[in-house]
Amino acid sequence: MKPGRPRAFDLDAAIDKAMLIFWEKGYDGTTLNDLTDAFGIQRGSFYKAFGSKEALFERALARYQETVAAYTIDALEQPTAIKVITETWRSAADASTGPDTPNGCLIVQAALGVTPDSSSAHDELTRIRNEHRARLMSRFDRAVSEGDLPSDTNTGALADYVVAVQWGISVRARTGGTREEVQEMVEFALSRLQAPALASNLNA
Template sequence: MPGGRPRAFDPDAALDRALEVFWRQGYEGTSLSDLTTAMGINRPSLYGTFGNKEELFAKVLERYVGGPGAFAAEALEAPTVREVAERLVRGAVELTSGPGTPGGCLNVKSVHACGPDSAPARQAAIDCRKAGETALRRRLEQAPDLPPGQDPATLARLLHTITDGIAVQAAGGRPHDELSEIAELALRALLPPDGSAS
């Protein structure tokens, strides 16, 4: 029989609970006690399974991108530029202000609310966001229906700026219906229905 005691907890479930805590409170606003309480484990178990707080946060970011934030990668599979933009912007509204979700975006909170002592966590969030923007830019570069006059890199940055703005507003308590209205107005201004560039 292999040595060692079996884990008395489900690492995947514990990671999901850590994600929710970080999402609600941000990286700096989350203490190790907050994490161990939410995850239902002690500190040695946390360190032994996930590493330190910074390493745990990196795992949480990965889970966030592949879980609640998966709509962003899925949006890139849409057949048209307009649909890519719509899925990204509307998805941001649902992610940041939908029922049962913490207000705002884990990535945006971590970029804007980390001090010098938390620079590695902040950088991890920045790198995660850059990867998403790069993937979007590459998708737009390959789009035959990109509106005339639109630069793929600039459009990718603009869409990320819009979704970030939605996340900031959601974290500040702006309700879902108002964010939905803002999202639709932004989409109409950015990519008018007749296909002409604004």
């Protein structure tokens, strides 16, 4: 009897596995052996399927943005600036402390470990971070034009602040913060936005 045909390599499943490996180990910390062992394939098959580790990383980042980090886009649809920020931070806390995924954020974890020598990965992470900041700034500019934020609001600085706290959420989760502790951190940061410095326009 002839042996059956080998099961086709599932590219989508491999990208999902790669996403989790890069999330856990970072870009530079992930080796080709980590990936081929997880996929159950040889290096030749890996290069045929993905081209390179860098190319696979970009696909894993895209999958992450389409799934886990989709909240960064969804949050922009909230009706007020404070609700945008609230949704961003609370969702970041949830995504960073999921029961079935590594703690922290893939983009933050990879960015903290990637070196400039890994030019493709470095450039892609920089692009993602810059686009996220630009989308927030644009949304806050709209909030100013709608009277939701004070006219003198520095929307670039506010976007930077939101991103900085978002990164802090990931780092706290990655370094041992429990889900409850990370959520408490978020609520404390949100309470600071109710301070007079941002005026009554920034109320929930």
